[in-house]
Amino acid sequence: MIFKGNTQDSSKVGGLAGQIKVINRPAVSGTHQTFKEQVLGGGEFGRASNITTLDRDATTPLLQALGKNSIGYATFAQIVNQKAVRVVPVNSATPDARNYPYKRQLYYAYKNPPSQAVKDFLGYATSSEGQKAMLAGN
Structure with a gap:
């Protein structure tokens, strides 16, 4: 390797x-x-x-x-938008594919009690619109 x-x-x-x-x-x-x-x-x-x-x-x-x-x-x-490098596929899949084998989970952490801004963000992030935006890479 x-x-x-x-x-x-x-x-x-x-x-x-x-x-x-x-x-x-x-x-x-x-x-x-x-x-x-x-x-x-x-x-x-x-x-x-x-x-x-x-x-x-x-x-x-x-x-x-x-x-x-x-x-x-x-x-x-x-x-992803760099022109000077290229992504090497793994098992013919690139990182934007659902079957790409290497992914990591990230989590949101915030101090309790959450501020209104944190509540608003979490509300958006967990909404169907927010989920679509994250899956689309926006």
């Missing part, structure tokens, strides 16, 4: 011969933790020389670090 450092040559995964540069997020990243759990099955990222771990959790530096033979991972919403 590329992210464990076992596969380091692009020709082993259908590309041209050359080292694959892996851009990893720092361990404090929720995206890092989710990737580790879902993709690596709870295992560790590799420590091979071709794997670079960023100092801070931000998508822009990750995108800037990517080169011709590089791969990284990000939350789909953060890269």
